[in-house]
Amino acid sequence: xxxxxxxxxxLFAYFFAxxxxxxxxxxxxxxxxxxxxxxxxxxxxxxTLLLSFVCLSPWFLCRSLPLNSTAQWRIxxxxxxxxxxxxxxxxxMVPFLLQLLTRFRPKIxxxxxxxxxxLAGMCFLxxxxxxxxxxxxxxxENSRQAEVLSREAELKALKAQVNPHFLFNSxxxxxxxxxxxxxxxxxxxxxxxxxxxxxxxxxxxxxxPFGEELALANTYLDVEQVRFGKRLRVVQDFDSxxxxxxxxxxxxxxxxxNAVKHGVASLTEGGEIxxxxxxxxxxxxxxxxxxxxxxxxSQRKSGFGLVNVRNRLKARYGNAARLDxxxxxxxxxxQLSVPFTKEIRK
Amino acid sequence: xxxxxxIADDEELARHILREYLANQPDIQIVGECDNGxxxxxxxxxxxxxxxxxxxxxxxxxxxxxxxxxxAKLAVVFVTAYDQYATKAFDAAAVDYLLKPFDLxxxxxxxxxxxxxxxxxxxxxxxxxxxxxxxxxxxxHTERIVIRDGAKVHILPVAQIDYVxxxxxxxxxxxxxxxxLKQQTISSLEESLDPSQFxxxxxxxxxxxxxxxxxxxxxxxxxxxxxxDGSKIPVSRAGYLKLKEVMAHP
Numbered sequence: 001x002x003x004x005x006x007x008x009x010x011l012f013a014y015f016f017a018x019x020x021x022x023x024x025x026x027x028x029x030x031x032x033x034x035x036x037x038x039x040x041x042x043x044x045x046x047x048t049l050l051l052s053f054v055c056l057s058p059w060f061l062c063r064s065l066p067l068n069s070t071a072q073w074r075i076x077x078x079x080x081x082x083x084x085x086x087x088x089x090x091x092x093m094v095p096f097l098l099q100l101l102t103r104f105r106p107k108i109x110x111x112x113x114x115x116x117x118x119l120a121g122m123c124f125l126x127x128x129x130x131x132x133x134x135x136x137x138x139x140x141e142n143s144r145q146a147e148v149l150s151r152e153a154e155l156k157a158l159k160a161q162v163n164p165h166f167l168f169n170s171x172x173x174x175x176x177x178x179x180x181x182x183x184x185x186x187x188x189x190x191x192x193x194x195x196x197x198x199x200x201x202x203x204x205x206x207x208x209p210f211g212e213e214l215a216l217a218n219t220y221l222d223v224e225q226v227r228f229g230k231r232l233r234v235v236q237d238f239d240s241x242x243x244x245x246x247x248x249x250x251x252x253x254x255x256x257x258n259a260v261k262h263g264v265a266s267l268t269e270g271g272e273i274x275x276x277x278x279x280x281x282x283x284x285x286x287x288x289x290x291x292x293x294x295x296x297x298s299q300r301k302s303g304f305g306l307v308n309v310r311n312r313l314k315a316r317y318g319n320a321a322r323l324d325x326x327x328x329x330x331x332x333x334x335q336l337s338v339p340f341t342k343e344i345r346k
Numbered sequence: 347x348x349x350x351x352x353i354a355d356d357e358e359l360a361r362h363i364l365r366e367y368l369a370n371q372p373d374i375q376i377v378g379e380c381d382n383g384x385x386x387x388x389x390x391x392x393x394x395x396x397x398x399x400x401x402x403x404x405x406x407x408x409x410x411x412x413x414x415x416x417x418a419k420l421a422v423v424f425v426t427a428y429d430q431y432a433t434k435a436f437d438a439a440a441v442d443y444l445l446k447p448f449d450l451x452x453x454x455x456x457x458x459x460x461x462x463x464x465x466x467x468x469x470x471x472x473x474x475x476x477x478x479x480x481x482x483x484x485x486x487h488t489e490r491i492v493i494r495d496g497a498k499v500h501i502l503p504v505a506q507i508d509y510v511x512x513x514x515x516x517x518x519x520x521x522x523x524x525x526x527l528k529q530q531t532i533s534s535l536e537e538s539l540d541p542s543q544f545x546x547x548x549x550x551x552x553x554x555x556x557x558x559x560x561x562x563x564x565x566x567x568x569x570x571x572x573x574x575d576g577s578k579i580p581v582s583r584a585g586y587l588k589l590k591e592v593m594a595h596p
Contacts, residue, residue: 164427164428165403165427165428167428168427168428168445168446168447169357169360169427169446171446171447172357172359172360172363172427172446172447173357173359173360174447175363175446175447176359176360176362176363176366177359179366180359180362226359227357227359228357229358229359265356265403265405266405267405268356268381268382268385268405268406293405293406295406295501296405296406
């Protein structure tokens with residue numbers, strides 16, 4: 001099915017675009033023949049209508065003759081033949097039209113005769129123009145599809161990613177706790193399982209409420225709290241209005257994980273991580289701020305997490321989302337702002 | 347004679363496991379515990395341990411940097427959570443390495459290897475710089491140089507280096523008018539630096555490309571690179587070819 005036929009609006013736009021083309025056709029034909037404006041209109045209007053439908057047909061041929069994998073002579077030959085057939089189809093209609101019109105204009109057949117060639121040429125030209133346009137559409141569509149595919153692949157990679165460092169260090173903490181404090185060891189097992197289960201489950205969804213994102217980030221922080229003890233201090237401040245905003249899954253957790261990995265873990269005395277979120281002007285604003293050691297090697301430059309969050313925001317919101325990073329005096333701050341959207345429940 | 351052991355890990359619980367496992371080893375005595383790289387370097391020079399349990403990822407200095415800064419002959423057992431590249435390096439250089447979490451049996455076998463190593467009349471020494479190079483993931487380069495100056499430790503980001511000159515067994519790092527000495531070979535340094543930024547222009551010189559202002563002819567085959575601060579660095583024929591190639595394909 002032709003994509004234009006699937007959408008009423010685009011179909012209207014398409015026919016509307018044919019109005020000036022029809023006028024052009026009329027001017028050429030009336031110039032070549034000996035017809036006045038009304039007679040031209042009577043002939044050209046139905047011809048243009050038919051031609052506009054005929055010019056949708058290259059879509060099928062263009063699909064079976066992709067530009068980059070077909071020999072040029074074949075493309076040219078096939079489309080030329082198709083253009084001739086299409087023009088003939090339109091031209092075949094003309095005698096019938098003229099016959100109908102002889103009732104009002106007895107001499108119309110003779111008057112139109114000299115314009116026949118011009119009309120044939122124009123039909124051929126329009127058809128070929130349409131072929132070119134279809135190839136262009138095809139290229140646009142292909143590149144869009146490629147982009148979607150690559151985004152999906154990237155997302156999959158991210159979802160499958162549980163930081164092995166985090167996992168093994170947590171298991172090591174549990175191993176230590178089994179003799180010191182068995183109850184806490186058990187608690188940490190449960191927290192870690194909660195985290196793994198939830199992040200796996202979230203990976204399957206395309207959109208989740210911000211409140212659930214925060215809950216996951218907190219489960220993560222609970223586990224890290226056991227590992228880092230007093231070194232990890234967390235401050236949180238949220239608007240309750242934030243909870244319902246729909247966001248792409250696993251958006252907050254990577255930011256919090258970065259804050260722990262590159263912030264608190266780089267400081268002997270530890271540091272603070274503060275999470276803030278509020279709703280303003282129809283947008284959800286969220287920030288993660290952490291202390292870090294400015295002398296530590298800057299592993300963040302190529303931070304996979306941040307690049308990925310940025311790409312996913314772009315994929316979901318286009319230019320409507322913002323992600324700003326701000327570094328000063330041993331504080332690293334990531335600020336995120338997205339349009340506030342709620343899920344429409346059926 | 348008992349083995350004097352030092353534990354270096356920034357996580358209290360991780361240190362606890364080592365303490366617990368070592369409690370049943372009558373021939374091993376824990377002389378200290380450190381929670382960051384600086385403290386570890388200091389403790390090694392003060393306490394002179396025979397054995398070091400070393401975490402790779404620590405605040406201030408990482409495990410490799412610690413080893414670059416100490417010249418004590420000690421047996422090192424790396425203790426790390428996960429590092430797909432570093433394990434190769436450990437295989438070559440460390441007595442053993444333990445991947446967290448590990449059990450008592452695995453720990454025992456590491457200790458057996460330590461005892462064997464320490465029983466040798468001349469325990470083999472590590473080449474820390476080479477070890478570090480081997481642990482760098484492909485495509486990654488050193489971002490900073492750690493240099494020991496008496497009790498002080500300098501951390502020199504590579505972007506601040508103007509040029510490096512080899513002097514016997516030492517390298518002189520020249521940065522903003524100062525120079526720092528470090529025991530390392532010029533080829534191991536060359537290997538760890540980003541080849542698009544640092545060029546070995548001479549048998550004993552590596553230069554930061556961004557500092558070069560112009561190149562002058564000197565003798566028939568040799569040239570001189572004039573740096574932004576006015577320093578003149580000899581450039582050999584091969585060095586000149588390398589420079590030209592890097593400049594042509596930045």
